[in-house]
Amino acid sequence: MNATGVIVEYNPFHNGHLYHINLTKQKTGADVVIAVMSGHFLQRGEPALVDKWQRATMALQAGVDLVIELPYCFATGHAKDFAFGGVSLLESLGCQTMSFGSEAGSIEGFKSSYSLLNAHNDEVQLNIHEQIKSGISYPQALNNSYKVLSAKYNLDLIDLSQPNNILGYHYVEQIMTHHFAMQPLTIQRITAGYHDDVSKNESIASATGIRKELLQQKQLSAIEQFIPPTSLESLITNDSYSSWETFYPQLRFTILRSSPAELRQYVDLTEGIEFLIYKAAQQCNTFPLFMQKIKSKRYTWTRIQRMLCHIFVGYTKEQRENFTSPRYIRILGMTSIGQQYISIHKKDFKLPIVSRVASFKDSMLEVDIRATDLYMLASGHHIIGKDYKTPPIRLLNK
Amino acid sequence: MNATGVIVEYNPFHNGHLYHINLTKQKTGADVVIAVMSGHFLQRGEPALVDKWQRATMALQAGVDLVIELPYCFATGHAKDFAFGGVSLLESLGCQTMSFGSEAGSIEGFKSSYSLLNAHNDEVQLNIHEQIKSGISYPQALNNSYKVLSAKYNLDLIDLSQPNNILGYHYVEQIMTHHFAMQPLTIQRITAGYHDDVSKNESIASATGIRKELLQQKQLSAIEQFIPPTSLESLITNDSYSSWETFYPQLRFTILRSSPAELRQYVDLTEGIEFLIYKAAQQCNTFPLFMQKIKSKRYTWTRIQRMLCHIFVGYTKEQRENFTSPRYIRILGMTSIGQQYISIHKKDFKLPIVSRVASFKDSMLEVDIRATDLYMLASGHHIIGKDYKTPPIRLLNK
Numbered sequence: 001m002n003a004t005g006v007i008v009e010y011n012p013f014h015n016g017h018l019y020h021i022n023l024t025k026q027k028t029g030a031d032v033v034i035a036v037m038s039g040h041f042l043q044r045g046e047p048a049l050v051d052k053w054q055r056a057t058m059a060l061q062a063g064v065d066l067v068i069e070l071p072y073c074f075a076t077g078h079a080k081d082f083a084f085g086g087v088s089l090l091e092s093l094g095c096q097t098m099s100f101g102s103e104a105g106s107i108e109g110f111k112s113s114y115s116l117l118n119a120h121n122d123e124v125q126l127n128i129h130e131q132i133k134s135g136i137s138y139p140q141a142l143n144n145s146y147k148v149l150s151a152k153y154n155l156d157l158i159d160l161s162q163p164n165n166i167l168g169y170h171y172v173e174q175i176m177t178h179h180f181a182m183q184p185l186t187i188q189r190i191t192a193g194y195h196d197d198v199s200k201n202e203s204i205a206s207a208t209g210i211r212k213e214l215l216q217q218k219q220l221s222a223i224e225q226f227i228p229p230t231s232l233e234s235l236i237t238n239d240s241y242s243s244w245e246t247f248y249p250q251l252r253f254t255i256l257r258s259s260p261a262e263l264r265q266y267v268d269l270t271e272g273i274e275f276l277i278y279k280a281a282q283q284c285n286t287f288p289l290f291m292q293k294i295k296s297k298r299y300t301w302t303r304i305q306r307m308l309c310h311i312f313v314g315y316t317k318e319q320r321e322n323f324t325s326p327r328y329i330r331i332l333g334m335t336s337i338g339q340q341y342i343s344i345h346k347k348d349f350k351l352p353i354v355s356r357v358a359s360f361k362d363s364m365l366e367v368d369i370r371a372t373d374l375y376m377l378a379s380g381h382h383i384i385g386k387d388y389k390t391p392p393i394r395l396l397n398k
Numbered sequence: 399m400n401a402t403g404v405i406v407e408y409n410p411f412h413n414g415h416l417y418h419i420n421l422t423k424q425k426t427g428a429d430v431v432i433a434v435m436s437g438h439f440l441q442r443g444e445p446a447l448v449d450k451w452q453r454a455t456m457a458l459q460a461g462v463d464l465v466i467e468l469p470y471c472f473a474t475g476h477a478k479d480f481a482f483g484g485v486s487l488l489e490s491l492g493c494q495t496m497s498f499g500s501e502a503g504s505i506e507g508f509k510s511s512y513s514l515l516n517a518h519n520d521e522v523q524l525n526i527h528e529q530i531k532s533g534i535s536y537p538q539a540l541n542n543s544y545k546v547l548s549a550k551y552n553l554d555l556i557d558l559s560q561p562n563n564i565l566g567y568h569y570v571e572q573i574m575t576h577h578f579a580m581q582p583l584t585i586q587r588i589t590a591g592y593h594d595d596v597s598k599n600e601s602i603a604s605a606t607g608i609r610k611e612l613l614q615q616k617q618l619s620a621i622e623q624f625i626p627p628t629s630l631e632s633l634i635t636n637d638s639y640s641s642w643e644t645f646y647p648q649l650r651f652t653i654l655r656s657s658p659a660e661l662r663q664y665v666d667l668t669e670g671i672e673f674l675i676y677k678a679a680q681q682c683n684t685f686p687l688f689m690q691k692i693k694s695k696r697y698t699w700t701r702i703q704r705m706l707c708h709i710f711v712g713y714t715k716e717q718r719e720n721f722t723s724p725r726y727i728r729i730l731g732m733t734s735i736g737q738q739y740i741s742i743h744k745k746d747f748k749l750p751i752v753s754r755v756a757s758f759k760d761s762m763l764e765v766d767i768r769a770t771d772l773y774m775l776a777s778g779h780h781i782i783g784k785d786y787k788t789p790p791i792r793l794l795n796k
Contacts, residue, residue: 253776256768281782314656377647384679
């Protein structure tokens with residue numbers, strides 16, 4: 001069977017995602033679409049609006065055949081680590097193609113950009129390093145270096161200041177660096193910019209815009225035009241949505257229960273930012289005020305939020321050292337076609353399949369399980385060990 | 399000026415406490431009564447119903463002249479450590495007498511009991527050790543040894559199975575062991591047993607009974623007959639009371655965010671109980687169910703609750719190693735007489751006076767400050783650093 005992969009968060013699943021899945025199927029003629037999806041904490045360093053099983057269900061209802069969890073350590077990593085975790089898993093699953101949305105819309109631009117940057121890697125790294133020292137963020141520094149380079153060689157390349165292009169670049173980079181057999185494919189995003197606010201005359205909006213509407217308006221009608229009917233029906237059952245605003249009491253308690261020295265043990269906390277985080281937690285009663293206190297040119301919103309995830313989940317630098325690549329294929333959900341794909345191809349998979357977490361003892365998986373428990377507690381659910389209790393979702397009429 | 403000390407929790411201040419203060423004044427003719435009072439976590443391993451400044455205010459209104467905080471590390475310690483912290487502070491403050499309530503009511507019995515147990519210390523310690531190995535709790539083992547001893551020597555001594563006698567015994571033991579100049583005095587408790595339920599025909603009930611009524615009935619009218627009018631008036635301003643039931647969400651989150659190995663670093667967690675605590679937090683949605691799961695013959699309710707305080711506050715074995723005796727006299731509140739006593743006698747005090755915590759950097763004091771912050775957060779107040787912001791309460795018309 002011919003498989004195509006996507007790397008997603010589906011927070012929540014919306015019409016833009018549906019468009020991407022449908023066009024991917026059309027362009028690749030894939031028999032099966034596999035989504036590697038983040039669990040309860042996302043690449044922008046935020047808790048997901050709704051839990052991972054609900055997000056997997058929305059994906060299956062909309063045409064994805066198999067949903068695999070991207071482990072916490074990759075899902076909340078920098079773009080490069082996120083991309084590596086995602087493409088490694090898709091490669092392990094035997095996908096011939098991986099498809100991503102981008103502003104650029106042509107895969108050739110990505111490949112040329114990678115070749116150029118790779119050929120001048122030492123020069124670029126040195127330049128990025130210099131910029132970071134002067135207080136510029138990594139994505140910004142990469143883009144600056146890249147602009148200089150493309151002007152110098154007079155090449156017409158992708159715009160690396162666009163967020164989906166950046167992520168796509170990292171997918172291509174990881175595929176090419178690791179010489180994966182899987183081919184990258186990109187589909188041009190339509191209408192909505194990544195961070196744009198929603199527009200009432202459109203059926204497509206960015207996930208960021210949709211989340212903002214939902215969290216502000218607190219009712220589904222605010223977003224129903226942007227999501228498929230199946231997703232709408234699924235979300236109707238929710239009486240609340242999770243966010244840092246709702247998780248702030250637990251986050252604040254956790255920060256203030258620690259000393260700055262204890263905070264320093266968590267992933268990404270460097271350069272004394274632990275003192276800034278501790279002080280902001282002392283002074284600020286709400287999450288927006290807290291973030292305002294910490295944010296600066298040096299520390300982007302996303303970078304700070306990722307640190308907060310690691311504090312919240314208790315994910316330490318010591319743990320991360322052992323997490324170099326994915327170790328398991330954790331199934332969150334599947335359709336009949338997805339199930340069929342697994343039974344035919346699993347002997348060729350490069351990693352073990354995990355349907356029941358109780359049968360697979362692994363420190364990387366334990367972080368995912370703990371992340372679920374803490375997410376559930378902070379969301380006001382008294383369900384502990386949901387990873388143990390929830391078998392993969394099966395949508396068997398599809 | 400002639401000073402008498404008491405060691406208290408006032409959780410909340412009730413008519414039995416008032417009786418004790420009045421009789422103490424009468425018997426000693428003291429010019430000033432000094433109370434060393436626990437902060438936000440108590441000897442039975444519980445959060446206080448209301449904050450320490452409110453409890454100090456109730457004490458001052460009822461006739462105490464000076465309220466000093468018993469540091470967290472002593473306030474939540476075993477009876478012996480609790481007693482040592484309390485009597486050391488009273489001795490440092492130059493008290494001539496310390497007065498405690500007891501079931502026995504005569505100080506001679508306490509002194510004889512101490513002399514007997516001290517004279518046979520090796521034998522008693524060995525015997526206690528053997529009993530603990532067979533699963534008997536420390537207080538029970540002490541009482542058993544003591545009974546054998548008093549029968550053997552045919553002496554009529556105090557009953558060491560009574561909770562106030564036990565605590566009193568430890569006060570006397572500490573005073574005598576350390577050769578303090580201060581003299582112990584005991585006043586017989588009237589009517590209410592330590593753990594008794596309240597009785598509607600009485601004006602005196604145990605603090606345990608009063609707390610139980612208040613937390614169950616959730617209205618002050620349930621306890622007004624047992625507390626002085628000034629305390630009643632103070633408590634009217636509270637819209638809620640703190641307890642492990644109300645703190646359980648934060649406690650549970652903290653336990654489940656840790657691994658059993660991390661829990662083991664906290665004070666009193668030994669013998670693998672960390673696994674039991676972790677598992678109970680996974681399984682139980684309410685505090686009573688959680689406690690039921692952990693409690694056994696070996697682990698008394700109080701002993702478990704103390705561990706929970708230490709987990710909650712993040713108080714580690716490493717910290718405790720450095721906390722051998724009180725290092726400061728932290729003033730929570732005073733009347734004019736209390737203030738006068740300090741200004742006359744402070745040059746003779748054996749420890750530094752702390753009125754403003756910002757002016758005294760000390761790791762023992764930092765634990766008290768953190769305990770306040772976490773208590774406030776879990777109580778639903780967004781006040782951080784209240785120890786820095788709150789000067790000693792002054793009741794200057796008294």
